[in-house]
Amino acid sequence: MSRNPIDEVLHAKSAAVVGATPSGNWGGGGFLAGLIQYGFKGNIYPVNPKYTEAMGLKVYPTLLDIPEQVDYVISCVPARLALGILEQAVQKGAKTTHLFTARLAETGRTEGIETEKKILELAKKSGMRLIGPNCMGVYAPAHGISFHADFPKESGPVGLVSQSGMLAREIVKNAPFRGIYFSKVFSYGNAIDLNESDFIRYLADDPETSVILCYIEGAKDGPRLFKTLKYAAAKKPVVILKGGRGQSGARATSSHTASLAGSFNTWGALAAQTGAVMADSVEELIDLAATFRFLPSVKGKRVGVAGGAGGSSVLAADGCESAGLDVIPLSDAFRQSLKAQGVSVWDWIGNPADLSIREDESLSVGLMLEMMARDPDFDLLISIMGMPGGAPPKPGLTPEEIFRQQYRLDVTRNKPFMAIVADKSLGVGDDIDFEWKMLCQTRTTLIKLGIPFYPTAQRAAIAAAKAFEYYRYFNR
Numbered sequence: 215m216s217r218n219p220i221d222e223v224l225h226a227k228s229a230a231v232v233g234a235t236p237s238g239n240w241g242g243g244g245f246l247a248g249l250i251q252y253g254f255k256g257n258i259y260p261v262n263p264k265y266t267e268a269m270g271l272k273v274y275p276t277l278l279d280i281p282e283q284v285d286y287v288i289s290c291v292p293a294r295l296a297l298g299i300l301e302q303a304v305q306k307g308a309k310t311t312h313l314f315t316a317r318l319a320e321t322g323r324t325e326g327i328e329t330e331k332k333i334l335e336l337a338k339k340s341g342m343r344l345i346g347p348n349c350m351g352v353y354a355p356a357h358g359i360s361f362h363a364d365f366p367k368e369s370g371p372v373g374l375v376s377q378s379g380m381l382a383r384e385i386v387k388n389a390p391f392r393g394i395y396f397s398k399v400f401s402y403g404n405a406i407d408l409n410e411s412d413f414i415r416y417l418a419d420d421p422e423t424s425v426i427l428c429y430i431e432g433a434k435d436g437p438r439l440f441k442t443l444k445y446a447a448a449k450k451p452v453v454i455l456k457g458g459r460g461q462s463g464a465r466a467t468s469s470h471t472a473s474l475a476g477s478f479n480t481w482g483a484l485a486a487q488t489g490a491v492m493a494d495s496v497e498e499l500i501d502l503a504a505t506f507r508f509l510p511s512v513k514g515k516r517v518g519v520a521g522g523a524g525g526s527s528v529l530a531a532d533g534c535e536s537a538g539l540d541v542i543p544l545s546d547a548f549r550q551s552l553k554a555q556g557v558s559v560w561d562w563i564g565n566p567a568d569l570s571i572r573e574d575e576s577l578s579v580g581l582m583l584e585m586m587a588r589d590p591d592f593d594l595l596i597s598i599m600g601m602p603g604g605a606p607p608k609p610g611l612t613p614e615e616i617f618r619q620q621y622r623l624d625v626t627r628n629k630p631f632m633a634i635v636a637d638k639s640l641g642v643g644d645d646i647d648f649e650w651k652m653l654c655q656t657r658t659t660l661i662k663l664g665i666p667f668y669p670t671a672q673r674a675a676i677a678a679a680k681a682f683e684y685y686r687y688f689n690r
Contacts, residue, residue, distance in 0.1 A: 218416065219309065219310050219343035219408060219412075220400075220408070220412070220413070220416045222285065222286075222309045222310055222343075223286050223309075223310050223312075223345075223352055223359070224352070224354055224357045224359070224398075225357070226256050226285035226286035226309070226310075227256040227257070227285050228256045228257040228258075228259065228282060228283065228284050228285050228286070229249055229254060229256055229257075229258055229259070229284070229285065229286040229287070229288065230258075230259040230260075230261050230274075230277055230280060230284045230286070230287050230288070230306075230308075231245045231246045231249070231258070231259070231260050231261065231288045231290065232261040232262070232277060232287060232288065232289050232290060232291055232299050233261070233262055233289065233290030233291045234246040234260030234261060234262050234265075234268050234273060234290070235262065235264075235265065235268060236265060236267070236268040236269060238251075238269065238363050241290050241314070242260075242262065242288075242290035243268070243269075244361065244362060244363060245288045245290060245314065245351075245361060246258070246260055246268060246269055246271075247269065247363040248353075248359065248360035248361055248362065248363050248365075249358065249359065249360075250269055250270075250271075251360070251363050252355055252358045252359060252360045252367060253358040254357075254358035254359060255357075255358055256285070257282065258271060259271075259274055259280045259284065260272075260273040260274070261273065261274050261275070261276060261277055261279075261280070262275075263275040263276070276302060277299065277302040277303060277305075277306050278302055278305060278306065280306065283306060283307040283308075284303070284306040284307065284308050285307075285308065285309050285310070286308065286309065286310055286311075286312070287299070287303045287306075287308045287310070287311040287312070288311075288312045288314060288351065289303075289311060289312065289313045289314060289315050289347075290314045290315065291315055292315070292317075293315055293316070293317045293318055293326060293329060294329075296313060296315045296318075296329065296333060296347070297329060297332055297333055297336070299311075300333055300336050300337070300342075301336065303342065304336065304340040304342055308342055309342065309343065310342065310343045310344070310345065311337075311342060311343075311344055311345070312344075312345040312346055312349070312351040312352065313333070313344060313345065313346035313347030313348070313349070313403075314346065314347075314348075314349065314350065314351065315346070315347050315348070316347060316348040316403075317348075318330040318333075318347050318348060318404065319404055319406075320348055320404060330347065330404070330406055333347070333406070334406045334407060337407055343407055343408055344406060344407035344408060345400075345402060345403075345407075345408050346402065346403045346404060346405075346406075347403055347404050347406065348403035348404045349377075349379050349401045349402050349403025349404070350362075350379030350380075350382060350383070350401035350403075351379075351400075351401055352398070352399070352400060352401075353365055353382075353386065353396065353398070353399040353401075354397070354398045354399070355367050355368065355369050355396070356369045356397070356422070361379070361401070362383060362386075364387075365386055365387070366386070366390055366395055366396075368390075368395050369395055369396065369397055369422070370394060370395025370396055370397060370507075371395075371397060371422065371423060371424040371425060371507065372389070372394050372395065372396050372397065372423065372424070372425045372426075372427060372503055372507060373396065373397050373398050373399070373400075373417035373420065373423040373425070373426045373427065374386070374396055374398075374399040374400070374426075374427045374428070374429075375399075375400050375402070375410055375413040375414055375417065375426065375427070375428045375429070375430075376399065376400070376401050376402075376427075376428070376429040377401075377402060377403065377405070377410070377429055377430055377431045377432075377457070378401070378429055378431070378457070379401040379403065381429050381457075381496070382399055382401045382429070384496060385427070385429075385496065385499065385500065386399060388496075388500060389500055389503060391657070392500055392503070392504045392661070392666070392667070393504065393507070393508070393660075393661035393664070393666075394500065394503050394504060394507060397417075397420065397422040397423045398416075398417065398420065398422075398423065400413040400416075405434050409433075409434040409435065410428065410430055410433060410434070410439060410442075411433075411434075411435060411438045411439050411442040414426060414428065414439075414442050414443065414446050414452065415442050415445065415446065417446070418442075418445060418446035418449050418450065418452075419449075423450070424450055424451075424506075424507070425450060425451050425453070425503060425506045425507055426446060426450060426451065426452045426453070427453050427455075427499055427502075427503055428452065428453065428454045428455065429454075429455045429457060429499070430454060430455075430456060430457065431456075431457040431458050432458065439484070440484060440487070440488060443484065443485075443488035443489075443490045444487075444488040444489070446490075447488050447489035447490045447684075447688075448489065448688060451491060451502075451506040451681075451684055452488075452489075452490045452491065453490070453491045453492075453493050453499060453502045453503065453506070454481070454485060454490050454491070454492055454493065455492075455493045455494075455495070455496065455498075455499045456481045456492065489684065489687045489688055491680050491681075491683070491684050492680075497673070498673070498676065498677070501668060501673055501674075501676070501677045502677050502680060502681070504666040504667075504668075504677075505632075505666055505677040505678065505680075505681050506681060506684075507666070508664050508665060508666040509630045509631075509632065509666055509678075509681060510629075510630055511630075511681075511685045512593065512594060512630050512678055512681045512682040512685055513593055513682075513685065514593030514594070514682070515538065515539045515540050515593060515594070515678075515679065515682055516539075516540045516542050516591060516592055516593045516594070517534050517539045517540065517541055517542075517592065517593070517594045517595070517596055517675070517678070518542075518565055518567075518582075518583070518586035518589075518592040518594070518595050518596070519531070519534065519541065519565060519566035519567065519595075519596045519597075519598065519671065520566065520567040520569070520579050520582035520583050520586065520595075520596075520597055520598070521567070521569065521579045521583075521597045521598035521599060521634070522566055522567075522568060522569070522598040522671075523568055523569055523570035524568060524570050526598055527566040527567070527568040527598075528566075529670075529671065529672075530566045530596070530598060530634070530671035531566050532672075533670060533671040533672025533673075533674075533675050534596070534671060534672070534675040536672065536675075537672060537675035537676040537678070537679045538675075538679045539594070539675050539678060539679055541565060541566065542565060542591060542592070543564065543565060544563070544564060544565050545589075545591060548585065548589060548591075549561060549563075551585060552577075552585070555576065555581070556576045557572075557576050557577045557581075558572075558573045558574065558576065558577075559571050559572055559573065559577060563577065563582075565586075566598075567579075567582040569582075579597060579620065579621065580619070580620055580621055580622040581622075583595055583597055583621055583622055583626045583631075584622040584625045584626060586626075586629075587622070587625045587626040587628055587629050588625065592629065593629065593630070594629065594630045594632070594678055595626055595629055595630065595631045595632070596632045596633075596634060596671060596674055596675070596678075597621060597626075597631070597632070597633050597634065598634040598671065599633055599634060599635050599636075599656055599667075613655060613658075613659040613662075614659055614662055614663055617659050617660075617663060618663075623663070627665075630678070631665055632665075632666055632667070632668065632674045632677075632678060633660055633665050633666070633667040633668070633674075634667065634668055634669070634670065634671050634674060635653060635656050635657055635660070635667045635668075635669065636653070636669060636670075637669045
């Protein structure tokens, strides 16, 4: 096995949770539950002098009482006890220690800063590696490790490197609603040893990961991060959400993970020179994850939009243009083809295709999308879901088969295809609301079909434009 310290965590033969409790909701109990419920393959050792049993396992008073070597230690003790735990971990031959322990250098207090320095000195002297402190550590469901017991047990091809543990939780919990599941998630906090570059480089070489997401507040080593991003982005899409952009955000960054934020313009230049993609929000980070996960390479910016009506078509055009896509008009040849197929409004319909002007079923969402898919003038298709798509589907079809029929997917999927499915706020009685159920069914079906969807055309267009720039950068 590789001597990479991250591999040694993922393939550890034994793990100890110091500060483990019988309750699996948070802290030591949460980490213990994560190892047990996700099927960690090695031996699990809870450590806490207050208990003798936790979740069916014997609890040891100290690390030194464990009868075998411990490969991986998770420290969930207060800061004042952390150095002593690390000394015991060294004695037990631990290869890596994850410090969930917080209130160290990020507090700005002399005591916390000095303790953190001593922890790092001890680790360097012994050769033991550190994740953290002040972080949630590792979530890798295929390897039986999770820092929350309510995370998905299903793996996927997206990796996440996050300086913030709670933001990592938000992303991991919300991404499955868009069909996104994770290979590995690394929350690294203060990063006194292993830092963002170590985790990004690992995911760049990881065959189980095809897209890398990052939330970074401040870099520990700027030149190294530059080289790492240049290497990683050339192999697979790397999307960065930068925290601490303004003055107040920079101050919060310092107190959150003891990081120096750096100017946002500097980060923009970093992305431009490495091929990484910048996201402006958590929502956009997930949009881009869905785009790179499901959408084939975007080779141009000429977009065809169909399925809207009236104002939604106008707003779709505005959203696409503001994102930098080209909403091209229909060619004369396109219109003549519509006329030949008996579409009465052949000279009126445009792009976006406003289907509210149709007179009969001769014009449908599927027809417009199919014609745009066959037309070399269009690089990308966006379908606004919700308008009737033509004749009712044949009875007995599955939702997936209905979608294939309605949106002519056998043809339209030959080009990058994005769907718009409006959000709908829940209110009184929405649990029996037909429209809400249909929206949920639509999203579920799109996930099964591997079609990325977005709440607005503008968000889809922004994601598509950034994907285009990524592919153009590396295809030059």
